[in-house]
Amino acid sequence: MIVILLYLQTNILSMINLLSNLKISVPDKIFIKDPESSDLGKRIIEHSILLIEEIGFDNFTFKKLGAKIGSNESSIYRYFESKHKLLLYLTSWYWAWIEYQLVFATHNIPNKKEQLFKAIEVVTKSIKEDVAFSHINEVVLNRIIVNEYSKSYLTKEVDNENEEGYFAIYKRLITRLSGIISNVDNSYEYPLSLASTIVEGALHQHFLKSHFRTITDCDQDITPTDFFTNLTIKVLNI
């Protein structure tokens, strides 16, 4: 019993350690100065998440953020050249964090089907628990992704920014999921489209669940994870 507890504790501690030491890496062209490198930078990230959730990205300004953190607008501009870049930072961070969980949660599952189910769960679930020891509130960040992610790429600058690598992490996540799908059914013709549909579609179902309840079956009992797991089972005939 003590051995088991110790073992569990060691695992939990090593995971905490891993999570707090592991620096989620965001393409460095997105920021002017790395917000992880200073106290002000971390406060910018922490409170931008809370403020965007509160008033929405469209109403969010650096001036309002400055007021919230008792800092000056001009200081925030030393970290990000625009609020759009800050959104790119937050979304890249989020998808890197999801990718990390995907790799971590699936890598020691030998059964390919179970691996796929786990992967779908990771990319479609709503985040309920915050990893409390960082300045980033993942629960709130998840809600921002649902409401604002599309705005990061639905722009006239998307092709240039894509070339600069701003969407690399997201695309790598989709590619990974696609690979896990193909591992289960190598003959399926549309693994990339299925993967991108699951990830984007799950965000959309979460949105509908909160705002357009009449056009989704998702509710308190049925989750987007249930819907997309069922869909994938049928599409891959497993």
Added chain:
Amino acid sequence: MIVILLYLQTNILSMINLLSNLKISVPDKIFIKDPESSDLGKRIIEHSILLIEEIGFDNFTFKKLGAKIGSNESSIYRYFESKHKLLLYLTSWYWAWIEYQLVFATHNIPNKKEQLFKAIEVVTKSIKEDVAFSHINEVVLNRIIVNEYSKSYLTKEVDNENEEGYFAIYKRLITRLSGIISNVDNSYEYPLSLASTIVEGALHQHFLKSHFRTITDCDQDITPTDFFTNLTIKVLNI
């Protein structure tokens, strides 16, 4: 032969007649003054579509539109209280037009499966031909929907605007498609989520095809219609 030609011609003519007489109806709270009621109103609609396509919705302003149509910014404000309302108008018009096509194209198909395939085609295809005799360019409007539709509901005001009925047409379209799905397989548990996933997902696949080619299987040969038709066949086991 003459009889057939005459018959075809009659059909085409009656369709042209139907299309040019049929006024696509948009919830009237969206506008201040109905743009269909005047020449200036029609020019506003016609050129807003072209200008939004050209510079993107984020960079679009009534001042720029005024310059384009040789009219004054203040005159445009007499039709729409904001550019957001104009986007709601354009998207409502688009979905009403798609809904019309859905009903028209499916209503005389007796076979339920074929009806579903036709419905999926209507909601997932990219528009290639403009119905030339109106001021609305449907090909360009379709591209605007792909790039801008999400912005119409990803706002802090979505719940209020939803109560005002601004998204009623879109929701009705999804409900219709859901009904067609249930007609084919009444035991399927997620007809609404599948319908909303097909419609939103098709827009997303069209976007990926143009901008993030590495995370979709759709290209010149494979269309979003192919992908979602195949997916639906497998999900409903038909």
Added chain:
DNA sequence: GAATTTATGATAGTAATACTATTATATTTG
């Protein structure tokens, strides 16, 4: 056909946004 209503145009003005630039003042580091 004059009077009146309605539609559009022109101009001005406001508060907020999305920044840039400059200078001053802390804080950290060699």
Added chain:
DNA sequence: CAAATATAATAGTATTACTATCATAAATTC
């Protein structure tokens, strides 16, 4: 302790997203 670096404060600009007012043109009605 000097020098470098980070942050704060202030000012300024062009643009946006409107509102308000007044003038004029066109259409409608009496």
